[in-house]
Amino acid sequence: xxxxxxxxxxxxxMPVGPDEGFTQQRFYAGDVLYTEGMPAHHxxxxxxxxxxxxxxxEEKRVVVETLGPGQCFGLASQLVQGKRGNNAAARSYCExxxxxxxxxxxxxxxxxxxxxxxxxxxxxxxxxAHELIATRVNYQPDILVYAQLLNLLGIAEVGxxxxxxxxxASQPVLASPxxxxxxxxxxxxxxxxxxxxxxxxxxxxxxxxxxxxxxxxNGKRVIFSPKDIVVQARRIVADHTDxxxxxxxxxxxxxxxAMVDVDRSLLLKKLAGSEFAEDIxxxxxxxxxxxxxxxxxxFFADRKIKTPEEFSDVEDLxxxxxxxxxxxVSRVDLFDLARLLSTVxxxxxxxxxxxxxxxxxRQEVQQDMAELGEVDPMAALxxxxxxxxxxxxxMLARR
Numbered sequence: 175x176x177x178x179x180x181x182x183x184x185x186x187x188m189p190v191g192p193d194e195g196f197t198q199q200r201f202y203a204g205d206v207l208y209t210e211g212m213p214a215h216h217x218x219x220x221x222x223x224x225x226x227x228x229x230x231x232e233e234k235r236v237v238v239e240t241l242g243p244g245q246c247f248g249l250a251s252q253l254v255q256g257k258r259g260n261n262a263a264a265r266s267y268c269e270x271x272x273x274x275x276x277x278x279x280x281x282x283x284x285x286x287x288x289x290x291x292x293x294x295x296x297x298x299x300x301x302x303a304h305e306l307i308a309t310r311v312n313y314q315p316d317i318l319v320y321a322q323l324l325n326l327l328g329i330a331e332v333g334x335x336x337x338x339x340x341x342x343a344s345q346p347v348l349a350s351p352x353x354x355x356x357x358x359x360x361x362x363x364x365x366x367x368x369x370x371x372x373x374x375x376x377x378x379x380x381x382x383x384x385x386x387x388x389x390x391x392n393g394k395r396v397i398f399s400p401k402d403i404v405v406q407a408r409r410i411v412a413d414h415t416d417x418x419x420x421x422x423x424x425x426x427x428x429x430x431x432a433m434v435d436v437d438r439s440l441l442l443k444k445l446a447g448s449e450f451a452e453d454i455x456x457x458x459x460x461x462x463x464x465x466x467x468x469x470x471x472x473f474f475a476d477r478k479i480k481t482p483e484e485f486s487d488v489e490d491l492x493x494x495x496x497x498x499x500x501x502x503v504s505r506v507d508l509f510d511l512a513r514l515l516s517t518v519x520x521x522x523x524x525x526x527x528x529x530x531x532x533x534x535x536r537q538e539v540q541q542d543m544a545e546l547g548e549v550d551p552m553a554a555l556x557x558x559x560x561x562x563x564x565x566x567x568x569m570l571a572r573r
Contacts, residue, residue, distance in 0.1 A: 197272045201264040207248075212258045214250035216272040223268030229260050229304060238304045240265060249297055259301045316374045321383065321407035323360060327351045328400025346399035353386060353394040381410060433462055435471050439519075482569040488514070488558040492523050494565045496530070498572065502564035503530040506557065512542035514557045516549050 198221070201207060207218070210229065218225075220243050227239040227247060238260065241247055250256025282290055328349030353375075360371045375396070378384045383406055384398040431438040480493050491499060503511065511527075518524045528536050 196277070197274075199270055199272060201268045201270065203264055203266050205264045207262040207264065207270075208258050209261045210258050214248060214256045214258050216248060216274060217246060217278055218248040218262070219246045219271040219273065220244065221269040221271055223270075224265040225268060225270075226263050226265045227260050227304070228263065235261075260304055315411040316370075317377055317381065317383075318404070318407045318411050319364065320360070320374045320378055321403045323363065324349075324351075324356070324378075324384070324396065324398055325400050325404050327356065327359060328398065328403070332400065346401055348397055349400050350387070350395040350397050352392075353396055356396055378407075383407060383410075430462060434466060482566045485562050485566045488518060488562060489520060489523060491562065491565060492520070492526065495569060495572075496526075498565050498568040499526070500530040501568055502561055503527060505564065506561060508535060508539050509542055510553075510557045512539045512546060513549050514554050514561070515539065516543050516546055517551065517554045517558075 201223075207225070208214075220241060222243055224240055224242045225247065226237050227241065228235050228237045230236075239247075247262060248258070250258065282293075285293075328351070331349045331351055332347055356375065357368065357371050360366050360374075361368075366374070375384070375386075379386060383403055384396050386394055387397055388394050428438060431441055434441070480490050482494075484490070485494075506514075515524055515527060518527075528539065531539060
């Protein structure tokens with residue numbers, strides 16, 4: 175299944191203001207634009223970035239399309255005032271045009287009935303296609319899926335009792351359905367294309383789970399043991415994860431945290447600090463699994479070590495050398511420092527900053543922190559930015 179759209183991008187509408195019925199909004203990677211069942215108030219046109227259209231079926235999030243600049247989405251099958259039939263999330267930073275229903279109604283009202291009916295038909299067909307994609311994605315490995323299909327075909331051919339019995343030579347009873355019948359059943363039951371079916375049968379053949387005999391005049395037959403094929407397939411897939419099956423699956427941030435065994439708040443901090451790739455930011459399960467296999471859970475728990483040039487946040491001071499930090503902290507007003515420290519959640523960093531003070535100054539700061547009421551976040555942010563800039567300058571000067 176190829177979720178990347180192959181449709182040629184449409185020309186972008188001219189940027190216009192709210193008076194003309196258009197608004198413009200920005201979204202960031204991972205932002206959910208809407209969810210299935212919500213009222214459809216807008217049609218979206220992508221000016222910049224990319225958006226994933228996904229559906230949730232059997233507790234799995236399946237990406238059915240990835241759209242880019244010039245493409246539109248969010249048009250309900252009722253065209254106006256419908257319900258969302260899918261979900262949309264920003265795959266990267268996006269700038270989108272939002273076209274309201276009044277504008278859409280006005281434009282459609284001037285459209286010939288034939289064109290309007292054609293548009294409605296195309297929207298409904300797209301909705302059906304999305305549903306088929308979402309419901310036909312099977313997260314079991316293809317090897318096991320086709321082994322189970324052949325097991326059913328084999329039992330239908332030779333009977334369940336015979337498949338459970340063995341001859342005196344202790345040889346299993348073999349089934350031999352026509353290869354064409356296997357294709358027909360796979361198309362009907364699984365909805366797979368001929369290319370997909372052929373590739374899956376080839377996998378079974380290479381794993382020696384089946385063999386194919388060509389009976390001249392009667393066609394090719396698939397030879398296998400109905401009794402053993404599923405057991406053998408389960409044994410094989412237990413040691414070989416079919417990662418292609420999770421390429422289009424999303425996971426929530428809580429599922430992400432559970433997978434990598436890292437606290438949710440720490441993951442969000444690392445995500446906000448751009449320490450993970452874009453595919454992680456949108457919580458694609460395939461990328462998380464790949465990194466778990468390649469780098470282990472430690473990769474998700476450990477913060478990326480930053481150089482002074484990359485310092486931008488107070489938490490980056492965890493990577494500062496003690497001398498530069500001591501020089502910069504000693505020049506900060508104690509009350510401002512107390513206000514800043516009250517907003518720092520990382521206890522190790524807080525202790526590192528307090529360690530730059532003499533005992534008397536430390537006690538004074540801790541006393542101020544204990545007596546502080548509600549802290550102005552903007553004032554604390556300004557103090558933090560100034561401290562980070564001072565530390566960065568001192569570290570760069572020492573090179």
